[in-house]
Amino acid sequence: MAYVITDSCVACGTCIDECPAGAISEGDIYSIDPDVCVDCGTCADVCPSGAIIPGE
Template sequence: MAYKITDDCLACGTCKESCPNEAIIEGDIYTIDQEKCLECGTCIDECPTGAIIEE
């Protein structure tokens, strides 16, 4: 299963800081590098707005 960051992202950086494999890419809305993502779900648990979903 892949994860996606939706438009609800506030670009707070919480997911990026918590990602164990540095798969989160900073931007106006953060994105997930699917090649680096371990699909561990840490980012989902840490996102304060629930902006990260399973695709």
């Protein structure tokens, strides 16, 4: 299951460069494309605000 970015996102950009699949898009709150996400969790590991969680 793909990871998701919650409303706690502060759009700091830390996760974008860490995503090996390029699944994260910029915005006021970033988003993860579930069709591209490889469920590795790297983004969640580097998120300073804890805004990235496993999807359901």
